[in-house]
Amino acid sequence: MRNLLMTVSYDGTEYFGFQTQPDGNTVQDHLEAAILGLTGEVVKIHGSGRTDAGVHAREQPFHVHTESKIPVDRWRMALNGRLPADIRVTDVQEVPLSFHARRSAKRKTYRFSINANRVPDVFNRRYQVHHPGQLNVENMQEGLKYLIGTHDYTSFASRHSTKASHVRTIYEAWIELDRSGNYSGSHEQGVIHIFMTGSGFLQHMVRIIVGTLLQVGEGKRKPEDMKKILEAQDRAAAGPTAESKGLMLWEVLYEQTDLTAGDLTELNNYET
Known part of the structure; x- marks a missing residue:
């Protein structure tokens, strides 16, 4: 064998x-x-x-x-x-x-991609969620910091999660802004890549975090609200679940x- x-x-x-x-x-x-x-x-x-x-x-x-x-x-x-x-x-x-x-597995990294340009990229439309409205990326990055560490992520887990514990560890979380694919002459935001590395992730966890971060970027929530949502341990406190097509399992380390x-x-x- x-x-x-x-x-x-x-x-x-x-x-x-x-x-x-x-x-x-x-x-x-x-x-x-x-x-x-x-x-x-x-x-x-x-x-x-x-x-x-x-x-x-x-x-x-x-x-x-x-x-x-x-x-x-x-x-x-x-x-x-x-x-x-x-x-x-x-x-x-x-x-x-x-x-x-x-x-x-010791560490898993996911990447979520948001095309924040007014015109979506036809060649990457299957791998990016299109959000044409203006986003405050700095506030999104600030909000993301509140999720780093070992916490109970019930607020960011699917209501259908069957895990006995919702405690996980996020080691790193960061945002990269890519403007390399912008059309010539445009002044658009580019593609926002959100990376998260952790010990493991709950069902829909990354997508719910991203859906909530989008609300922060839109000005509907403040960056510090992410801490309050986390502490609530209630799915209803967080934002919507972002579309699946923007999510990619980036790597798993041993x-x-x-x-x-x-x-x-x-x-x-x-x-x-």
């Missing part, structure tokens, strides 16, 4: 999230079908976490147990040849059997010791 850690990148527009759903078309479904086609094994992959319908991933790790002797360096090309064009395996490595893509396996000698007698 081998344990393979793979990283997948996908455009989530056409999918009902990463994890298998009873009646949904998910990224996990396609990955498991590709592995079945390659090895003949019926497997269940384990992702670093879930993503909502329509959410994208730049780097989403998952692990899978396999009896296959296919060398590590053959998996990526073999699977990509069996996957839809909007799902791509970008990296494969062998890890200890004790490694778990979700439980072993301790190097968790990735170190014993004898990982590849078997080179496999032919594609």
Whole structure:
């Protein structure tokens, strides 16, 4: 038995999230079908976490147990040849059997992108939420600071959350303003990228934070209101849930010791 850690990148527009759903078309479904086609094994992959319908991933790790002797360096090309064009395996490595893509994760980073120009970018419309009104980015950045640390994020969690605890840690949170794609001669705001790195995130947590920050940017709330909302521990205190298409799982980090396996000698007698 081998344990393979793979990283997948996908455009989530056409999918009902990463994890298998009873009646949904998910990224996990396609990955498991590709592995079945390659090895003949019926497997269940384990992702670093879930993503909502329509959410994208730049780097989403998952692990899978396999009896296959296919060398590590053959998996990526073999699977990509069996996957839809909007799902791509970008990296494969062998890890200890004790490694778990979700439980072993130490830091997760999400990015949410808001196109604040009057005219949306037709080429990135699937990955950005369009907000043509003027936003106070400085106030949004100030409000974001109140969420850094270890807190109960009930106010920013879906009412349908089934987690026993809503305590999480946000290590870093920042905003980057990108004007590089602005049309020539325009004086528009550009694209606002909101990054959050934490120990883990609750259902809809990033999207609710962003929806509330947009109200801060619009002047409907003050930056310090974010602290009051957090302390309320009440979903009704926060703003709306932002659209899923602006959200991207940016990266997931692990301790190097968790990735170190014993004898990982590849078997080179496999032919594609």
